[in-house]
Amino acid sequence: MPLMSEFSVDEVIITTMARQLKGEVLVSSVTAFGSLAAHLAKRLYAPDLAVLSTPESGMDVTPMPTLTLGQFLTDVQQGIPLTMEDIFDAIFTDHFRIWINPSQIDQYGNTNITCIGDWSRPKVALVGARGIPEDTSHLSETFYYILNHSPRSVVQHVDFRSGAGNGESRQHLGPHGAPTTLVTDLGVFDFRGPQGQMTIKSLHPGVSLEEVQERTGFPIGGGEGDILSTPPPTADDIRLIREADPLEVRKLELMSGPMAAEKFVNIYERERQTLHATYPRVGKLGRG
Amino acid sequence: MDKRMSIDEVVERIPNGATVAIGGSSISRKPMALVRALARSDRRDLTVIVDVGGPDVDLLLGTGRVAEVIYAFVGFEVLGLAPHFRRARQSQAIRFQEWTEYTVMAGLDAKIKRIPFMPTHATLGTDVLRVNPSFREINDPFGEETLVAVPALKPDVALIHVNYADIQGNGVILGDGHVDVLCAKAAKETFMSCERILSSEELQRFGRDVQILRVYSRGVVEIPWGAHPTGCAPDYRTDLRHLQDYLKAASSEEGWRQYESEFVDVDHPQYLTNHGGPEELVSRLKV
Incomplete structure (x- = not known):
């Protein structure tokens, strides 16, 4: 078992996310973690993945996590362009995967990115359900990650179901869209409880069962007997993550507040210089 | 037909209480110059339809133009939550309908198909x-x-911003298309701003990137930097620094008044000047 100091928690999470992806499916992402997991998976674990470089387009180019959702890589790298109709057709036909980063997930795998408190009078209005209802009614595998496992993020009941989990939510849905895997900073969780509740699949190196229970908003199953340890990243995993994200855009997802804000701007400017150096513009108007 | 018009002429075509669909996606290719013109007008009680909203919805809420928002998402992506949207949701100041990304598309599509x-x-x-x-x-x-x-979602007006257009109202989109084509087809009248007007011969060289067809366009306005502070791939990136200033300004009443006077209650040339002019924007935001 390598020491934790050889890799950081973001590298454990991204590697674990990458190892879940398989097959020949479109992989989209709106976050640096999702984008890096797709990139790593394609390089080492699932070579047939059709990775997108923006949330909705740029298929089969090398993705790089960028702060403007990859918009500037599509044009210059000539990836295959897609439309929003292509994206939702791929979701409805189950040729699509995405790692979703919800604000809350509950014991049944219901997820929330809409609000804290009651919808009609929220304590905190978040962003709105976006495309999560489509994912959780159609995909045969749905993947979630949370970077700060706590009783506020891994809860007994979500305040609002933006995405459908197991149990009651499945009444009219059938199995497609049911939660498959949650990866957090503490471990990997699946949904093998008697009514599809969350259970422990493995704990990351150095994490104890007590810590997981303490930081989870409900009594969690799967802790009986020997608990598996999450396989750590290999030297190749770590190298590929660091090469694909030299500006460490991924670290921003672990921060918040003014510290993150200032770092954003710095990375953003360095990103521009990097893009400029790597991919000089060839505009269509400039061609003969 | 020459469909060129001014920003003010577009605003004149949008009455109080109109339902306005806005293209783009969060911090990408929003028709912000048109949105700012609407924000500084005296229009009221608008219904705004967005698939993925960002500074567009937030600014119209912050300037009090809106009675209802139909949305799948409103946020500033990496920078966080939309401040006026958040406040309006929490204080129940206006009506909100939460939809989803595909259902907004489906609602527009139902209108197009007259079902x-x-x-x-x-x-x-x-x-x-x-x-x-x-x-x-x-x-x-x-x-x-x-x-x-x-x-069916039935917008009276669609506002979109594209890379290039001709004076007849054909439009070229080079980056991600988002839901602009659906908005343009579903609305009674579509107004399109563009980075540059090209001749129809030049435009045809873009082949399938000509996504907006002139039969759906009512008006065309040439507005370089018309999506700023959102990005317009591949012409310029999102201005994250400005969006951070926006978020700071929106956190206090005085800050917001100052923001309005500097960046909303001014015409587009003055808006660019207040950012240090186009050269400054080029140096920061062109890739």
Whole structure:
């Protein structure tokens, strides 16, 4: 078992996310973690993945996590362009995967990115359900990650179901869209409880069962007997993550507040210089 | 037909109480110069339809132009939550309808096809179905399934921003298309701003990137930097620094008044000057 100091928690999470992806499916992402997991998976674990470089387009180019959702890589790298109709057709036909980063997930795998408190009078209005209802009614595998496992993020009941989990939510849905895997900073969780509740699949190196229970908003199953340890990243995993994200855009997802804000701007400017150096513009108007 | 018009002429075509669909996606290719003109007008009681909203919705809420928002998402992506949207949601200042990414597309598509609704599985098993007053659960007339009926969305006006257009109203989109084509086809009148007007011969060289067809366009306005502070790939990136200043300004009343006077209550040339001029923007935002 390598020491934790050889890799950081973001590298454990991204590697674990990458190892879940398989097959020949479109992989989209709106976050640096999702984008890096797709990139790593394609390089080492699932070579047939059709990775997108923006949330909705740029298929089969090398993705790089960028702060403007990859918009500037599509044009210059000539990836295959897609439309929003292509994206939702791929979701409805189950040729699509995405790692979703919800604000809350509950014991049944219901997820929330809409609000804290009651919808009609929220304590905190978040962003709105976006495309999560489509994912959780159609995909045969749905993947979630949370970077700060706590009783506020891994809860007994979500305040609002933006995405459908197991149990009651499945009444009219059938199995497609049911939660498959949650990866957090503490471990990997699946949904093998008697009514599809969350259970422990493995704990990351150095994490104890007590810590997981303490930081989870409900009594969690799967802790009986020997608990598996999450396989750590290999030297190749770590190298590929660091090469694909030299500006460490991924670290921003672990921060918040003014510290993150200032770092954003710095990375953003360095990103521009990097893009400029790597991919000089060839505009269509400039061609003969 | 020459469909060129000024920003003010576009605003004149949008009456109080109009339903306005806005293209783009969060911090990408929003028709912000047109939105700012609407924000500084005296229009009121607008219904705004967005698939993925960002500074567009937030600015119209912050300037008090809106009575209802239909949205799948409103946020500033990496920079966080939308401040005026958040405040309006929490204080119940106006009406909100939470939809989803596909259901907004389906609602626009139903309007285009002149049918009352589109069926989908999306939102079953979620609270979106519970809180959205427009959706209905229906039974499959051919079988046993429960489905959701998504009603047609009927925008009076669509506002979009594209890379290039000709004076007849054909438009080229080079980056991600988002839902602009659906907005343009579904609205009674579509107004399109563009980075540059080209001749129709030049425009045809873009082949399938000509996504907006002139039969759907009512007006064209040439507005370089017309999506700023959102990005317009591949012409310029999102201005994250400005959006951070926006978020700071929106956190206090005085800050917001100052922001309005500097960046909203001014015409587009002055807006660019207040950013240090186009050269400054080029140096920061061109890739």
